[in-house]
Amino acid sequence: MSAITSKLTNRIVEEDLSFRSKMLAIAADMNNVIAMGRGDPDFHTPVHIAAAAKEAIDANQHHYTPPTGIPALRAAIAADLQKEYGLEYTADEVIVTAGVQESITLIMLALIRAGDEVLITSPRFMTYDTAVNFAGGLPVPVPTFQIDDFALDIAEIEKRITPRTRMFVLVSPNNPTGAVTPPDVIRKIAELAVKHDLVVVSDEIYAKIIYEGHEHLSIGSLPGMKERTITLNGFSKTYAMTGWRVGYLAAPADFVSKVTEMRHTLSINTCTVSQYAALAALTGPHEPIKAMIDEYATRRAFLLPALDDMGLTYGNPGGAFYVYINVSSTGMSTPDFCERLLRETGVMLFPGTMFGDHDPSYIRLSFLQPLPVLKEAVKRMKAFMDRCGKAAA
Missing domain, CATH: 3.40.640.10 (Type I PLP-dependent aspartate aminotransferase-like (Major domain))
Structure with missing residues (x-):
């Protein structure tokens, strides 16, 4: 430990970033990763x-x-x-x-x-x-x-x-x-x-x-x-x-x-x-903003039934662009679920434990990808869930 680090005050509370870093490192060595964990809109800032x-x-x-x-x-x-x-x-x-x-x-x-x-x-x-x-x-x-x-x-x-x-x-x-x-x-x-x-x-x-x-x-x-x-x-x-x-x-x-x-x-x-x-x-004009929000609604309308189809439950999201999904039915911890999903399908999500959740049942999915990409991500997730179900049987 350096002389500087040894003098840290108690204002600095360590956050375990090792899992996030691990996931990013795995993704860096893969092709065609679909990132669905971020909170950064996939749209560009409107032209005006x-x-x-x-x-x-x-x-x-x-x-x-x-x-x-x-x-x-x-x-x-x-x-x-x-x-x-x-x-x-x-x-x-x-x-x-x-x-x-x-x-x-x-x-x-x-x-x-x-x-x-x-x-x-x-x-x-x-x-x-x-x-x-x-x-x-x-x-x-x-x-x-x-x-x-x-x-x-x-x-x-x-x-x-x-x-x-x-x-x-x-x-x-x-x-x-x-x-x-x-x-x-x-x-x-x-x-x-x-x-x-x-x-x-x-x-x-x-x-x-x-x-x-x-x-x-x-x-x-x-x-x-x-x-x-x-x-x-x-x-x-x-x-x-x-x-x-x-x-x-x-x-x-x-x-x-x-x-x-x-x-x-x-x-x-x-x-x-x-x-x-x-x-x-x-x-300025609000039409571009309305178009983005309408697109989020379209993506949400696609995703929720798709998650139902996979047998996954979630809280109904009334706003924003996230779904908080319960994956406890897989029998895996959420870090294990997210890591396996990434390695086996190229879909990257993050566990709820990154958001201070002490219940290790949840993952956050952000629908900040174009609809065709979301459909591909769901296809990969469904195949993964099917494999998990067969393995458990």
Whole structure:
């Protein structure tokens, strides 16, 4: 161990990346791998958004911006939040960040004290754990279950609240399950937050990718909740802008004012050119966005019956572009299942254990491949499942 590593603080909590690295190494030596584990849309950023970035470069818009973001983008974000979700934020209640990941880190550093507990929808995007640990807090997973389509259960939240609970992180639609927590449960979560004086961080990065029969409710739009809610959203998923790194938080103006200097310290400002691209995303034509979301719906409509055909069960995904699949019927652990599937078929998925799930029954499948490629992946998976069934017999 180096002299530097020996001095690491307890903010650094080791994450076992060995399995992910192993899978990538296996895939690197194979041909015709179908990757279905990623969360990066397979679509290109719409042309008008990329054009706005080029125009910004040509106009020499490449210098520092205010740390909270360019005023026009903050205003457009506030207008979009009001139009889409009934959230009453003004431009001075928005901070544009380098992706939602930076927003998460900023919030935890600003609000979490040593020993504070943070309840987090689980299985989950593990960045939350890392950011809470940075701040000296304790992540407390709130489990969700297949029987509920992985939507939150109010009883599971309430029984984990202690005198040290400071915050609840609500992620709906959720990654990795695609679960949309119903409006009636969102209202009960709001009541709990008021009762126990909790801050709610509402991660709504997938809120525009909602499927028929499901409804998204922004908790910050409910009476009495704006003052205790921080709403997170961004451009990566809906607009196929993952590499542009533009996210944002919306919160009461006094909080925004208090954390502006901290945000400046983290990265000064979000990439200037990317901010102009994000402005075009909000103010430009939405037909390309609708086309992407419609295509996700088509893929989902193909996949769910195909999984039924294989005898696999799952939580019905109300949003996002993931299916969380139960493979316990194979008798294999999910890491073994994923490794064998990759080696034998070239289809790469990742186990739910990578998302903090202590139940080793699940894998995440992301339908971020064109439909013909998805059909080929399903064909390979079905042949694999048939072989597994014959071997078990």
